[in-house]
Amino acid sequence: MILVTGFGPFLDVEDNPSGRLARRIDGARVAGHSVYGERLPVSYDEAPAMTLALAERLRPILVVGLGVARGRMKVMVERVGRRPDPGAIPDVGGRRPTARKGAPAEVRASLDVEALSDALGAAVSDDAGAYVCNAWLYTVARALPAVPVGFIHVPDEGMSEERLLTGLARLVTARVGA
Numbered sequence: 001m002i003l004v005t006g007f008g009p010f011l012d013v014e015d016n017p018s019g020r021l022a023r024r025i026d027g028a029r030v031a032g033h034s035v036y037g038e039r040l041p042v043s044y045d046e047a048p049a050m051t052l053a054l055a056e057r058l059r060p061i062l063v064v065g066l067g068v069a070r071g072r073m074k075v076m077v078e079r080v081g082r083r084p085d086p087g088a089i090p091d092v093g094g095r096r097p098t099a100r101k102g103a104p105a106e107v108r109a110s111l112d113v114e115a116l117s118d119a120l121g122a123a124v125s126d127d128a129g130a131y132v133c134n135a136w137l138y139t140v141a142r143a144l145p146a147v148p149v150g151f152i153h154v155p156d157e158g159m160s161e162e163r164l165l166t167g168l169a170r171l172v173t174a175r176v177g178a
Contacts, residue, residue: 002035002168003060005051007067007132010042010092017158018066024161031172033061035165042132044084044097048139055144062111062148062172063140066164067133069153075122075163078151079113080106081138088130097135107141111148112171119170120163125153 006022009015019039026037036058040047055063069076083105084097117124128134128151137151152159 001058001060002030002033002172003051003054003058003063004035004037004164004168005040005047005054005063005065005136006037007042007047008039010132013068013070016068017154017156018068021154021158021161021164022066025165028161028165030165031169033172035168036060042092044091044095044132044135046093047132047136048143051136051140052143055147060147062168063144064111064149064168065133065136065140065151067136067151067153068156068158069129069133070156072153072155074155075120075159076125076153077113077117077120077122078109078125078128078133078137078153080108080126081128081134081136081141081151082106084135084138085130091132104142107138109137109150110141110145111150112174113150115174116150116152116167116171119174120152120167122152122167128153
C-alpha cells in the first residue's frame with residue numbers, strides 16, 4: 001500500500017489541486033501496490049494526526065504528502081521540514097502550531113528525494129514553507145521513522161495523475177531493486 005495525501009481548501013484556494021490529485025489516484029496500482037489517496041483538512045493538528053492514523057491502519061510501504069505551492073511554477077520535492085512556528089499563519093480552523101520545545105529544528109524527508117525528483121522531472125526544495133505543508137512533513141516524517149515519507153509541492157495548476165503515478169512507480173521499483 002502507498003499512502004498519498006493532499007489538502008482541501010484554505011485561504012483563497014477553494015479547489016486545492018493537491019486534494020483533487022490524491023482523490024483521483026485513490027485505488028490506482030503502482031508497481032504492484034495499491035494507492036490509498038486521501039484529502040486532508042488544512043489543519044496543523046488534524047492533517048498529521050489523520051495521516052498517522054491511516055499509516056497505522058494501512059501499514060504503507062511509502063507515505064507521500066501533496067500540497068499546493070502558490071506562485072511556484074514547477075513541481076518541487078521537499079527535502080526538509082522545519083519545526084513549526086507557533087507564530088505561523090492560522091490554519092482553516094483558526095489554530096496555530098503548538099510550540100515544540102526540545103524538538104529538533106529540522107526533520108528530513110526519509111524517502112529518496114533525489115530519486116523521486118528525477119522520476120517526476122521535478123526540482124528539489126529545502127523550503128517546505130511556513131504553513132501546514134511544512135508541519136505535515138515535519139510531524140509525519142518524525143513520527144514514522146521506519147516508513148519512507150516525503151512531500152511534493154505542486155503548482156497552482158496541479159500535476160497530472162500519470163506523472164505522479166509514473167514517478168511513484170519509478171521510486172518504488174528503484175527502492176525494491178536496491
